[in-house]
Amino acid sequence: MAISKLKLPRGVSAHEFKSPVLLAEGLALKVAKQLSDALDATGTATLVVSGGRSPVAFFQHLAKQKLDWSKVVVSLADERWVPVEHADSNAGLLKRYLLQGPAAQAQFLSLYSASANLELAAEQADRLLAELPGIDVLVLGMGDDGHTASLFPDSPNLAQALQADGTRRCWPMLAPTVPHQRLTMSRALLASATHTVLSISGQSKLITLSAALAGDDVAAMPIRAFLQPTLEIYWCP
Secondary structure (H helix, E strand, O other), rough: OHHHOOOOOOEEEEEEOOOOHHHHHHHHHHHHHHHHHHHHHHHEEEEEEEOOOHHHHHHHHHHHHOOOHHHHEEEEEEEEOOOOOOOOOOHHHHHHHHOOHHHHEEEOOOOOOOOOOHHHHHHHHHHHOOOOOOOOOEEEEEOOOEEEEEEOOOOHHHHHHHOOOOOOOOEEEEEEOOOOOEEEOHHHHHHHOEEEEEEEOOOHHHHHHHHHHHOOOOOOOOOHEEEOOOOOOEEEE
16 A cells, blocks of 8 residues: 555645655655744744654754754653653653754753642643744654554543643543553644644554544544644655
8 A cells, every 4th residue: 555545635745755764854854944934934933743763763864954943942742751761751762862963952841740640740731831832843643543642542531632622732641551641732732733744654554544534533543633734644664
């Protein structure tokens, strides 16, 4: 299966690359251009990215792009509720692979806090995200279950987090696998981004995307909330 075979909604575009390395390079150039345009227009730019292992090469390429990083704000679409030093920390991942060299000058807004419990950590992150400027560029990933960010099917707070007109910015969320406890930006906040990219690789993700396109139950496959006009999908085998 190739992404060109999928029937995408009107206004959603797809870009196919031959390898993960070429996708990472292409995505880094695209995001850098969008951030540069935002800097030219307003003097600041905001980037929200997803964590996990998949984006590492993209982070490394993006860090090498010539930008006035001191005027860029970077945050995460979701985070595992673990300290930055923990191997599963998305903030730690960013610090190792993106916030390096000139890119280390970017302002980083972390979702994690050492609160007494996950709910209090989400409330703290919600307050912090009130300071987040409008999102210029959002880079999402997708799991084989159709989750994106940490909007997991069957998670206790999913219905509230998926409200299109919700005012809360961050929700506590439970993943079906370890580590269970997550923090995620809400659908409403994520959907406010000017530019959104979904970056996926492999046949299994293409099969998941095909299933998502075939239905409209957002709670069953939260990625469906973002299969909207202007979304750009970056894919490689």
